Amino acid sequence: MITTANAPLSLEPEAEDHVALDEDYVLTPAFVEKVVDAADDGDGARLTALLEDLHPADVADLMGFLTEQHRGVVVIWLPPELLAETLPELDDGIREEVLERVPHLILAEALQELDSDDAAAVVEDLEDDQREKVLAAMPDEDRAAIESSLGYAEDTAGRLMQREVMAAPQFWNVGDTIDHIRKQGEDLPELFFDIYIVDPANKPIGGVPVSGLLRAPRSVALTDIMEPVNAIAVDQDQEEVAYIFEKYHLISAPVVDVAGRLVGQITVDDIVNIIQEENREDILRLAGVQDEDRGSTIPEIVRSRVPWLTINLATATLGASVIGWFEGTIQQIVALAVLMPIVSAIGGNAGTQALTVTVRALATRELNSSNAPRTFWRELVVGLSNGLLLAPLIGLATAFWFRDEDWRIGLVIAGAMVLNLLVAASVGVLTPLTLSKLKFDPAVSSAVFVTATTDFFGFLIFLGLATMVLL
Structure with missing residues (x-):
């Protein structure tokens, strides 16, 4: 059932004062509570009535709001078709947990x-023994297709593609193709946009796009209306595939093996x-954390964050060592201790801004060696x-604040602000560029x-x- 913002989905047979989705397409707390109550009561019929008309994406969202115990009850009562469509939508951690219960x-x-x-x-997330049982229970054709997909490296086009594809020989015409499509019926791919x-x-x-096929007379040869295609190599990285789709505005593309033969297709939804x-x-990498979802456990989250916090601890110690070099200056002018965090904080924020823009430009391939100097x-x-805009503000404010001690402190912090913002801009661009050149992921290490x-x-x-000017 499709919902609109003006008419959210209602799943209750009787009129009630709430619906499953609010006007922002978010599950309402009242609906989640009803699912929890039905799960607590073990009321399978009630759960089926609540869930059967939900979109699979909303069922997956619901699973994220439930506890592990409640998810274990709900998944039992999902119809096989709805369960199938929900599994790919689940967060990885929740999906692994759900699969153990099915x-x-x-x-x-x-x-x-x-x-x-x-x-x-989905099969990839199964434990080895469960995977063997599931594959053994499937028809030979379906099992072979899954095993073939799993044979390709992770994050490649071969793993991403679907093997179901609509192809036609070059000697067919429009009429031949339309007749073939009608005869195939259920054997056709569930979703396809082009005939290759x-x-x-x-x-x-x-x-030939399906829209072009339907517009053309039956007697027209396919070769007369076909368009060039961007064939994707089966071992191509999925990030490169996404770039090709985005750059050339593709809806679908054929996937070919090392010999150039058609083995599948990738569609825009993937x-x-x-x-x-x-x-x-x-x-997440810019923040120094790994991929986390609602199903992540506390130990998993801690393990993913501690390494980067340890590195940050080491770098913070390096910064603190600089302060030690000027211990005598700080003892004579205590105001410097109050102002130091301002300079470092503004520099850090400015560096993060330049870093974020640069990493994004590298990811979208808008930045390379040809325009790197101009970007820098x-x-x-x-x-x-x-720096020139902010320095007068902080300089005047500092001079007024410490006017009874030494107004020149304002000049010092203003100068330091300008220089540190130049440093921040430089490292914000040069660090990800250098790491990318060295074949490291700039999003992971730059921050x-x-x-x-x-x-x-x-x-x-x-x-x-401060040492040079004030002492």
């Missing part, structure tokens, strides 16, 4: 409802998931401009280096200027 025969039946790419993604034209060696030589996944990973100088000018550098030079510049 009997292998029911799971084997559910997976037959999925395209080969989604079925392979193949030569006798099963190599794609072009494609690419949307990849783009979101890559963006989420980059954002642009960020440097931005850093200088920001630590940028923070350490801006802290180190922020303290060094500020305290160094």
Whole structure:
């Protein structure tokens, strides 16, 4: 059932004062509470009535709001078809937990409802013994398709593609193709946008959009209306595939093996998931954490965060060592201890801004060696401009604040602000560029280096200027 913002989905047979989704397409607390109550009572009929008309994405969202105990009850009462469509939508941690509770025969039946790419993604999360039981319970054709997909390396086009594809020989015309499609019925891919034209060696030589096929007269040859296709190599990285789809505005693309033969297709719905996944990973890595979801346990979260916090502890110690070099200056001018965090904090924030923009440009391939110098100088000018704008503000405020001690402190912090923002702009661009050149992921390592550098030079510049000017 499809819902709209003006008419949210109601799942109750009787009129009630709430619905499953609010106007923002978010599950309402009242609905979640009703599911929890039904699970506590073991009321399977009630759970079925509540869940049967929910979209699989909303069922997956619901699972994230439930406890492990309640999820174990709810999953038992999901119809096989709904269970099948829900599994690919679940967060990884929750999906692994749910799969442990589903009997292998029911799971084997559910997976037959999925395209080969989604079925392979689910089977991949199974424990070895459970995987063997599930695959053994599936028809030979479905089992072979899943095993073939799992044979490709993770995060490649081969793992991402669905093997179900609509292809036509190059000697067919429009009428032949339409008649074939109508005869195939249930054997057709569940979702396809293009018919790929193949030569006798099963190599794609072009494609015809379904819309173009329906517009053309029956007697027109497919080769007369076909368009060039962007064939994807089966071992191509999924991030590169997403870039090709985004750059060329593709809806679908054929996947070919090392010999150039058609072996599957990738559709835009898979690419949307990849783009979101890559963006989420980059954002989390910039913060020094790994991918976490609602199903992550406390030990898993701690293990993912502690290493980077340890590195940050080491870099913070490096910054603190600079302060030790100027211990005598700080003892004579205590006001410096109050102002030091301002310089380092502004520098850190400015460095993060430049870093985020640069990492994003690298990820989208908008930044390379040809325009890197221009990008660097642009960020440097931005850093200088920001420094010249902020320095008078902090300088005047500091001079007024410490006017009874030494108004020149305002000049010191203003100068330090400008210089540290230049440092922040430089390292914010150069660090990810250098790491990318060295074949390291800039999203993973850059933030630590940028923070350490801006802290180190922020303290060094500020305290160094204070020593020269005030003492």
